[in-house]
Amino acid sequence: MELQQVYQKYPKNDPSILIPILQDIQEVCGYLSEDELHHVAEHTKLPVSRVFGVATFYNQFRLRPLGKHVIRVCRGTACHVKGSADILTTVENELGIKAGGTTKDLQFSIETVACIGACSIAPVITIDDEFHGGLTVKAVQKLIAAMKNNKE
Amino acid sequence: MNSYAKIFANCWHTNEKPCAHFVDCINDGQKCHQSAETRKHLDAYKHEILLEDHKKPVILVGMGTCGLANGANHVHAAILAELEKLHLQVQVIPTGCVGYCSMEVIVDIKLPGHPRLCYCRVKPEDVPLLLQKTLVEKSVVAEKLLGIYPAVDGNNGWGELPLLSQVPFFAKQKKQVLVNCGVIDPESIDQYLARGGYKGLSKAINKMTPSEVVKEMIASGLRGRGGGGFPTGKKWEFALNQQAEQKYIVCNADEGDPGAFMDRAVMESDPHRVIEGMVIGAYAIGASEGYIYCRAEYPLAIRRLEKTIADAKAYGLLGKNILGSGFSFNLKIKKGAGAFVCGEETALLHSIEGKRGMPRPRPPFPAVSGLFGKPTVINNVETFANVPNVLRDGAASYAAIGTAGSKGTKIFALSGKISNTGLVEVPMGVSLREVVFDIGGGCPNNKKFKAVQIGGPSGGALPEQVIDTPIDYENLKTVGAMMGSGGLVVMDETTCMVDVAKYFMTFIQSESCGKCIPCREGTKRLLEILERLTASYRSEKTPDEALLRFQGMVYMERLSEVIQNTSLCGLGQTAANPVMSTLRYFRDEYEAHLYDRKCPAGLCRELLTYHIDTEKCTGCTVCARKCPQNAILGEKQKAHYIIDEKCIRCDQCRANCKFDAIFVE
Numbered sequence: 001m002e003l004q005q006v007y008q009k010y011p012k013n014d015p016s017i018l019i020p021i022l023q024d025i026q027e028v029c030g031y032l033s034e035d036e037l038h039h040v041a042e043h044t045k046l047p048v049s050r051v052f053g054v055a056t057f058y059n060q061f062r063l064r065p066l067g068k069h070v071i072r073v074c075r076g077t078a079c080h081v082k083g084s085a086d087i088l089t090t091v092e093n094e095l096g097i098k099a100g101g102t103t104k105d106l107q108f109s110i111e112t113v114a115c116i117g118a119c120s121i122a123p124v125i126t127i128d129d130e131f132h133g134g135l136t137v138k139a140v141q142k143l144i145a146a147m148k149n150n151k152e
Numbered sequence: 153m154n155s156y157a158k159i160f161a162n163c164w165h166t167n168e169k170p171c172a173h174f175v176d177c178i179n180d181g182q183k184c185h186q187s188a189e190t191r192k193h194l195d196a197y198k199h200e201i202l203l204e205d206h207k208k209p210v211i212l213v214g215m216g217t218c219g220l221a222n223g224a225n226h227v228h229a230a231i232l233a234e235l236e237k238l239h240l241q242v243q244v245i246p247t248g249c250v251g252y253c254s255m256e257v258i259v260d261i262k263l264p265g266h267p268r269l270c271y272c273r274v275k276p277e278d279v280p281l282l283l284q285k286t287l288v289e290k291s292v293v294a295e296k297l298l299g300i301y302p303a304v305d306g307n308n309g310w311g312e313l314p315l316l317s318q319v320p321f322f323a324k325q326k327k328q329v330l331v332n333c334g335v336i337d338p339e340s341i342d343q344y345l346a347r348g349g350y351k352g353l354s355k356a357i358n359k360m361t362p363s364e365v366v367k368e369m370i371a372s373g374l375r376g377r378g379g380g381g382f383p384t385g386k387k388w389e390f391a392l393n394q395q396a397e398q399k400y401i402v403c404n405a406d407e408g409d410p411g412a413f414m415d416r417a418v419m420e421s422d423p424h425r426v427i428e429g430m431v432i433g434a435y436a437i438g439a440s441e442g443y444i445y446c447r448a449e450y451p452l453a454i455r456r457l458e459k460t461i462a463d464a465k466a467y468g469l470l471g472k473n474i475l476g477s478g479f480s481f482n483l484k485i486k487k488g489a490g491a492f493v494c495g496e497e498t499a500l501l502h503s504i505e506g507k508r509g510m511p512r513p514r515p516p517f518p519a520v521s522g523l524f525g526k527p528t529v530i531n532n533v534e535t536f537a538n539v540p541n542v543l544r545d546g547a548a549s550y551a552a553i554g555t556a557g558s559k560g561t562k563i564f565a566l567s568g569k570i571s572n573t574g575l576v577e578v579p580m581g582v583s584l585r586e587v588v589f590d591i592g593g594g595c596p597n598n599k600k601f602k603a604v605q606i607g608g609p610s611g612g613a614l615p616e617q618v619i620d621t622p623i624d625y626e627n628l629k630t631v632g633a634m635m636g637s638g639g640l641v642v643m644d645e646t647t648c649m650v651d652v653a654k655y656f657m658t659f660i661q662s663e664s665c666g667k668c669i670p671c672r673e674g675t676k677r678l679l680e681i682l683e684r685l686t687a688s689y690r691s692e693k694t695p696d697e698a699l700l701r702f703q704g705m706v707y708m709e710r711l712s713e714v715i716q717n718t719s720l721c722g723l724g725q726t727a728a729n730p731v732m733s734t735l736r737y738f739r740d741e742y743e744a745h746l747y748d749r750k751c752p753a754g755l756c757r758e759l760l761t762y763h764i765d766t767e768k769c770t771g772c773t774v775c776a777r778k779c780p781q782n783a784i785l786g787e788k789q790k791a792h793y794i795i796d797e798k799c800i801r802c803d804q805c806r807a808n809c810k811f812d813a814i815f816v817e
Contacts, residue, residue, distance in 0.1 A: 036615070054508055075410070077608065078566075086803055114410045117217050117450070119411060131221040
């Protein structure tokens with residue numbers, strides 16, 4: 001879907017479409033740029049502050065582009081009691097960035113999620129939407145090393 | 153492909169050509185046309201899709217999210233490839249989740265004239281043997297077999313094999329809401345109809361007035377399954393009594409509670425049940441529009457719901473003039489954008505309206521002034537999934553299960569340090585012990601059970617001495633927890649309860665919407681107290697900071713009570729529950745952290761000291777290279793040494809040591 005089509009899909013001047021339109025824009029662009037927030041404000045006839053308020057309230061929205069590969073670390077309760085804090089630290093150390101950050105070469109991003117619902121194979125991470133469960137610190141190091149090699 | 157649409161070709165049922173008897177026809181035989189041929193087709197088709205009488209073998213692959221996470225799509229692809237090789241005509245159906253997550257990937261094979269086999273822990277490389285043995289040689293691969301379904305046509309072609317319902321995980325369960333999950337094809341409306349689906353809706357719309365439906369719901373004693381436990385019938389009654397030109401019904405599918413996944417499983421595995429419940433609710437209160445507010449993190453559930461809505465519309469069970477009654481109801485899906493507080497009903501409504509998901513004071517309750525200021529009923533997925541059963545079987549039969557104050561069954565998501573993870577549905581009134589030990593199989597690796605966290609971040613951790621309490625809404629409150637949405641996370645002796653409280657506080661503190669001060673500031677202060685308890689002495693620069701640690705412990709209970717009593721919404725009012733329940737049952741662990749500066753479970757890193765065993769260390773230098781702080785010194789092939797002042801307890805050295813030379817105290 002093109003950006004133009006997203007705006008055509010939603011009626012003008014209707015404040016209740018704010019969240020769906022932001023979701024669709026993020027789907028197309030990967031993130032919400034300042035320009036698009038202004039466009040949405042114009043489209044919905046809402047103040048930009050209100051659009052910005054919504055975009056920063058919800059966890060789903062990003063105001064910066066993501067890396068090419070996204071690693072999501074589940075921080076659900078089941079994963080936590082099975083040691084996902086260590087898994088997160090390992091991913092952070094291996095990539096040299098913190099959760100929520102992106103590497104300088106725009107290759108990798110780390111995100112944390114409240115629960116992906118795959119509690120049976122905790123602790124679990126997803127790499128580009130592929131699940132990896134039952135992880136140990138060593139297994140994560142191997143996974144990330146393999147990813148880095150693939151890149152090169 | 154045959155379908156009900158084809159069989160009823162001459163009296164076909166749509167919103168334009170409605171017939172009140174559509175659902176009855178499917179269940180009790182034809183009502184109007186006395187065509188012997190149609191009747192024959194109808195019976196034959198029903199037997200075929202119920203897999204009672206079918207020609208081709210059928211393979212069903214469990215492809216819910218937990219199945220997919222375990223590689224179900226690879227197994228599915230392997231099955232298709234192998235069938236091609238064997239030149240066999242077999243129908244392969246992706247189905248939902250049967251609930252036994254630790255046994256995924258689950259593959260069922262049903263041969264004509266044989267009971268359905270349920271194979272578990274199937275990997276792509278097992279597929280050739282499984283298909284060769286079962287489909288070609290007609291024998292069972294015993295080591296992969298979980299159990300068999302009861303014979304549907306009287307002849308048991310396999311001989312003596314264990315029944316699935318006798319497997320310990322299933323034996324104590326009572327499946328009423330999950331009955332179709334993992335058994336039917338979730339994307340087939342015909343399969344749902346053939347199993348008595350939409351019967352409750354048909355009965356409500358054809359034979360009952362809205363106020364009779366509400367009375368039936370009140371009599372059933374069904375209470376909201378989302379957490380609070382408010383009687384569903386009462387809620388509907390408030391909305392029914394409101395005069396308004398427009399009313400709404402909303403399904404709360406924003407399952408944000410970490411460790412709970414029952415709503416997702418129901419939406420993925422039996423979505424028509426949720427839709428049927430919502431249409432009945434809409435009819436009862438007189439709503440013409442409805443929303444399903446579903447987490448965007450559940451893409452599969454959203455896709456299934458979209459198809460379900462389209463199918464129900466095509467059959468005239470949703471949309472204009474449902475079953476010829478003149479009642480119309482439209483349903484839309486709204487994707488949530490990831491905010492835990494949106495599980496609170498007024499916050500959820502704000503989110504649908506396109507605002508920040510912040511709660512507002514009640515009254516007015518949503519049943520009086522809700523979405524866009526109109527009367528609105530909000531129930532969660534599991535509540536709606538219970539509704540068809542109440543109407544179909546009658547309130548009395550529904551209320552026969554459960555305890556005096558809590559009727560019916562409850563679904564729990566079992567996870568954490570437990571052998572059998574998965575979804576379990578048990579009657580209200582069974583004890584937590586039965587769920588954790590008889591169904592869940594207790595803690596793996598011979599570890600000792602310590603606690604079970606029930607109700608997620610709003611609930612509490614219960615120790616062994618109270619887990620004999622029968623589960624119902626009131627009992628759980630008495631012991632300091634709450635039903636919540638139904639996540640059960642089991643913890644063993646290696647789990648630190650202070651760390652668990654800190655984990656929940658971190659979550660709540662970041663999810664607090666910030667509107668009211670007790671929740672916004674209070675949870676932050678609580679988190680700081682817990683962080684001080686688990687922080688190393690080295691981070692305390694002055695004696696004052698050590699005193700702060702003690703002061704926090706003194707004030708913790710009072711602060712918790714203030715948060716509980718003065719917060720605006722349910723999230724804040726229950727925010728301190730994890731702290732209060734762990735303080736109540738595990739005070740000794742708090743004291744060990746406070747006075748002895750030790751973590752009994754050995755989990756709070758900052759309170760540990762890392763050492764290298766000079767006997768075992770070979771001087772391979774791996775630990776020194778892995779240490780992000782350069783805190784490990786030593787020459788090659790000589791024992792290394794850790795500088796404690798530099799060590800940040802990241803555990804990298806221990807995890808990477810091949811010789812077990814690193815130990816902690």
